[in-house]
Ligand SMILES: *[C@@H]1O[C@H](CO)[C@@H](O)[C@H](O)[C@H]1NC(C)=O
Ligand SMILES: *[C@@H]1O[C@H](CO)[C@@H](O)[C@H](O)[C@H]1NC(C)=O
């Protein structure tokens with residue numbers, strides 16, 4: 001551990017304060033590590049809606065709920081009143097310090113489950129990718145949170161696929177699960193689970209749950225979070241469908257819990273579902289849940305209104321408080337629990353109801369491979385090209401010869417194979433394609449121009465030894481399979497992938513990648529060059 005002296009003093013003190021018993025997973029249940037008592041989440045979602053007024057840098061489109069200790073300390077007593085032992089946070093800023101909040105939460109016995117994405121760096125269901133800039137965001141959050149004993153785990157995605165026509169996006173989320181798990185392992189962090197939070201879409205919910213759980217353990221989720229709003233007002237275990245949901249997960253082999261719950265029509269919310277969730281009908285299968293949410297905002301899901309240092313709780317809060325007070329699930333002890341349901345779900349077949357293949361998953365985000373490729377090519381995107389223009393360029397170069405020059409960055413889940421370089425940054429992917437075209441034209445000078453958007457550069461005269469096997473697996477067209485796994489970029493890497501990720505604003509990343517996806521949809525149909533956006 002590297003700390004400055006001053007920080008070290010605080011850190012030592014803080015660590016002593018903050019040691020809670022980590023939560024571990026055995027079979028389909030959570031347990032306190034030391035005494036083996038089963039852990040049921042009594043959670044509250046804790047994140048203000050995107051606030052453009054944030055004092056943080058202008059790129060950051062969210063308020064980090066764990067970086068302002070004054071706010072955390074203001075709210076913890078209220079969280080405690082509703083017996084909260086877990087909060088869910090949707091986006092933290094890894095560049096901020098979270099020690100004070102995390103300590104204060106630990107002292108209150110509150111664990112944190114954190115989403116790894118943020119609004120501007122997340123997997124987009126309309127144009128999904130799993131790439132190095134995203135992986136770098138994910139690993140930064142993991143690095144920041146792994147050191148706290150009250151970190152419970154991570155979500156690699158939230159409600160990405162939400163209908164049949166975007167189920168293929170789940171392939172990229174599962175790749176994110178795989179790479180995040182591999183990263184935690186490679187850093188020798190304690191066992192921290194990586195899961196997924198789904199919404200409750202009748203058409204796809206069973207395929208989703210099976211898909212993320214099936215196949216190799218290294219690729220599968222460690223827990224499954226269900227965002228569910230089907231118990232509204234005076235409902236019941238059967239009327240809400242909780243009975244059927246419970247049956248569906250009876251033999252699931254990892255923990256399941258409600259990652260969001262609390263239908264808000266009608267209000268005040270009664271929270272009578274709490275009795276079911278923590279009662280005998282459900283505790284054999286579910287590990288509790290997370291009420292959506294703490295802050296009262298426009299969407300009217302809050303338990304409390306905050307104004308400066310003042311907190312005003314509402315009737316929802318009172319009702320939740322009464323109901324949760326009665327929730328005393330007993331559970332099982334870790335020692336006496338031998339999971340009977342150890343088999344993973346079977347992978348759903350790809351058909352009109354389900355678009356994501358289970359094997360292979362999209363390629364691992366490997367910053368080294370991108371950097372190797374970048375030094376090997378002789379034509380690349382000109383520095384002057386703005387991120388806004390990447391989409392047009394993709395449309396042009398990928399439109400030639402039925403997309404042949406873009407095979408190395410293909411992300412179409414049904415027209416395989418995935419391109420080995422489809423996980424690089426948008427500019428790197430485009431450079432690969434421009435170079436493929438340039439080589440296809442026997443390096444005619446005019447072939448690396450694209451109205452001054454492409455520029456000739458000196459290709460490395462020999463391939464670095466660390467690149468040889470990576471590049472040969474990827475193959476000249478980029479259609480091979482690279483087995484090295486995920487590698488996060490390192491600061492100052494020559495690839496520029498880090499710089500590209502950091503330098504791209506939220507919108508630019510989206511535009512850059514959107515262009516490519518739209519191209520793929522259109523160009524294969526038309527076979528012509530097309531202009532986008
Ligand atoms: C086990 O440990 C947890 C956290 O330290 C504590 O809340 C719980 O009450 C303990 N269980 C028993 C049975 O003592
Ligand atoms: C932004 O902050 C300013 C000054 O603190 C305040 O007057 C304004 O109402 C805020 N706007 C929003 C949308 O929160």
Ligand SMILES: *[C@@H]1O[C@H](CO)[C@@H](O)[C@H](O)[C@H]1NC(C)=O
Pocket residue numbers: 125126163165166
């Ligand atoms: C899926 O269908 C919806 C309309 O039901 C449409 O708005 C959306 O763009 C479609 N998404 C994709 C990826 O085709």
Ligand SMILES: *[C@@H]1O[C@H](CO)[C@@H](O)[C@H](O)[C@H]1NC(C)=O
Pocket residue numbers: 268269270315318319322
């Ligand atoms: C919920 O709140 C309303 C309004 O305060 C109250 O009338 C009702 O009795 C409460 N219900 C429960 C189940 O506590």
Ligand SMILES: *[C@@H]1O[C@H](CO)[C@@H](O)[C@H](O)[C@H]1NC(C)=O
Pocket residue numbers: 168412413414415520521524525
């Ligand atoms: C993949 O390509 C096929 C064939 O061109 C096309 O029908 C399909 O829509 C594409 N899928 C996606 C997700 O782009």
